[in-house]
Amino acid sequence: MKVAVIGCTHAGTAAINNIVNLYPNAQIDVFEKNDNVSFLSCGIALYVGGVVKDPNGLFYASVEHFERLGVNMHMNHEVTACNLDGKQIQARDMKTDETKSYSYDKLIIASGSWPVTPPIPGSDLENVLLCKNFEHAKEIIKCSESARNVVVVGAGYIGVELVEAFEENGKNVTLIDSEERILNRYLDDTFTSPVEASFKQRGIELALNQTVSQFEGTGTVKKVITDKGEYNADLVVMCVGFRPNTGLFKGQIEMLENGAIIVDSYMRTSVQDVYAAGDCCAVPNNATKQHSYIPLATNAVRMGTLVAHNLLNPILEHPGTQGTSGLKIYNHNIASTGLTESAAKLAGLSVASATMEDNYRPEFMPENAVIQIKLVYETETHRIVGAQVISDADFTQAINTISVGIANHMTIEQLALTDFFFQPHYNKPVNFLNQVALKAMAKETEKVRKQEQILV
Incomplete structure (x- = not known):
C-alpha cells in the first residue's frame, strides 16, 4: 500500500506514527513545505517571553526519526497539482x-491552515x-x-499570549482588534474583563473596536493606522x-464555504481513498451537532490518529469535538469548552446560562481563591452545550x-447530581x-x- 501524506505538523505527524505501527509494509511518502515537522506553534509566545529557552523543545518529532522508520520524507517540497481521480500528485x-x-x-490531506492576511496597504513592509x-x-x-x-x-489566544510575552520583555505594546473585547469567540465578557484590566494595569494599550487600514514606514514599518x-x-x-490551506483541492472535494474539507466520522472525504x-x-461539533471549523492541535492529533486506523476499513469513529481550550495570562487561569452564550444563539440554539462565583474551599481554610464558572445549556432539553472558568487558582x-x-x-x-469527592x-x-x-x-x-402562575 502506497500512502501519500500532504503536510506534517500535528495531523500528519500523528497519522505517520500510527501508519508505521499499523501497516509496517506500507510505503509512506510525506510532502512538507518546511524543513521540520511537528512544530508546536502554541509555544511561540513562550519562546518570545523567554519561558522556553531552547526552541528545539517546541518539536515532538523529527525528520530523522521518521526516516529511520523507513518513511520517505520529501521536505521543502510543495505539492503543486493533485489528480484525485488518477491518484497522482505533483510536487516541486x-x-x-x-x-x-x-x-x-x-492520500491523506493534512495541509493545515495559514494565517488570514487582509489586503492592508503596507503589509509588505519589513517587520510586519x-x-x-x-x-x-x-x-x-x-x-x-x-x-x-x-x-x-x-485578540485571539495567540494574540493575547504574545501581548503578555512582549510586555514582560519590557516592550511598549498595543493590541488592536476589530471586536469590542478580547477573546470574544471563546469567552463571555465577564471572563475577558479581568484579563483586559490586567493588560491596562501593565500599560498595554487596548485599541479595540478598531480596524487596521494601513501600515506606514519607509522600508520598515513605523506606524499602524x-x-x-x-x-x-x-x-x-x-x-x-486562520483559514484552511485547501486551495489545491477546490472543486475536487466537498468543502464548507471557508474551504474546510468535509469528512465523515471515519475521516473520509467525498472522494474515495482520500482522507x-x-x-x-x-470537524463534527458535539455542541451544535454540525460540522465546524475549529483549528486546534488537539483536534488535529485525534484526526490524524483516526485516519491511520481507518485507512483500510472504517473501524474507529470520530467522537466529535467540543473545541476545548485553556489559557494562562498573568494570574488568570482560563478554560472553555463548547459554546459561549452568544455563539450558541448564533448557531440557532435556544440557550440559557447559570454562573457561580465563590471560594473554592470552605471559608475556615487559611488560604483560598475565588472561582468563577459559567454553564450554558439548551432550554428545551437542558443539554449542556458550553462552559467557561476563570480563577487565580x-x-x-x-x-x-x-x-x-x-x-x-x-x-x-445529571451534572448537578454527579458524584464528586469532598476534601x-x-x-x-x-x-x-x-x-x-x-x-x-x-x-x-x-x-x-x-x-404555572400565569396559567392559573
Whole structure:
C-alpha cells in the first residue's frame, strides 16, 4: 500500500506514527513545505517571553526519526497539482525547482491552515510578520530584540499570549482588534474583563473596536493606522485568524464555504481513498451537532490518529469535538469548552446560562481563591452545550470534565447530581460543578413556577 501524506505538523505527524505501527509494509511518502515537522506553534509566545529557552523543545518529532522508520520524507517540497481521480500528485522541490509526479493508493490531506492576511496597504513592509511556523517564531524573536514599540493585531489566544510575552520583555505594546473585547469567540465578557484590566494595569494599550487600514514606514514599518487612530510600531505581528490551506483541492472535494474539507466520522472525504485531518478540515461539533471549523492541535492529533486506523476499513469513529481550550495570562487561569452564550444563539440554539462565583474551599481554610464558572445549556432539553472558568487558582481541568459531559449529552440535572469527592483542601461539600448546575436547575424551576402562575 502506497500512502501519500500532504503536510506534517500535528495531523500528519500523528497519522505517520500510527501508519508505521499499523501497516509496517506500507510505503509512506510525506510532502512538507518546511524543513521540520511537528512544530508546536502554541509555544511561540513562550519562546518570545523567554519561558522556553531552547526552541528545539517546541518539536515532538523529527525528520530523522521518521526516516529511520523507513518513511520517505520529501521536505521543502510543495505539492503543486493533485489528480484525485488518477491518484497522482505533483510536487516541486523548492530548493532545486524540480517537479516530479508520485502515485498513491491512499492520500491523506493534512495541509493545515495559514494565517488570514487582509489586503492592508503596507503589509509588505519589513517587520510586519505572521505567527504560525518555526520560521515565523525565529523572525519574531530576531525583530523583537531591537523593537521598542510592538503592535499585535488580533485578540485571539495567540494574540493575547504574545501581548503578555512582549510586555514582560519590557516592550511598549498595543493590541488592536476589530471586536469590542478580547477573546470574544471563546469567552463571555465577564471572563475577558479581568484579563483586559490586567493588560491596562501593565500599560498595554487596548485599541479595540478598531480596524487596521494601513501600515506606514519607509522600508520598515513605523506606524499602524486604524479607522480611529495611529500607533507607533517597530514590529507588527498579525494574529487575525486562520483559514484552511485547501486551495489545491477546490472543486475536487466537498468543502464548507471557508474551504474546510468535509469528512465523515471515519475521516473520509467525498472522494474515495482520500482522507483529510487537522486544520484543513471541518470537524463534527458535539455542541451544535454540525460540522465546524475549529483549528486546534488537539483536534488535529485525534484526526490524524483516526485516519491511520481507518485507512483500510472504517473501524474507529470520530467522537466529535467540543473545541476545548485553556489559557494562562498573568494570574488568570482560563478554560472553555463548547459554546459561549452568544455563539450558541448564533448557531440557532435556544440557550440559557447559570454562573457561580465563590471560594473554592470552605471559608475556615487559611488560604483560598475565588472561582468563577459559567454553564450554558439548551432550554428545551437542558443539554449542556458550553462552559467557561476563570480563577487565580488552576481549575482548568474542570472544563475537561464538562467537555466529557457535552460529548455524552449530559444535562444540567445529571451534572448537578454527579458524584464528586469532598476534601477541604480541594473543594466544598457541594463541588463547584454541582453548584453551578444546581443554579441552572433552580433557574429552570423558577421559570416553570412563573409559567404555572400565569396559567392559573
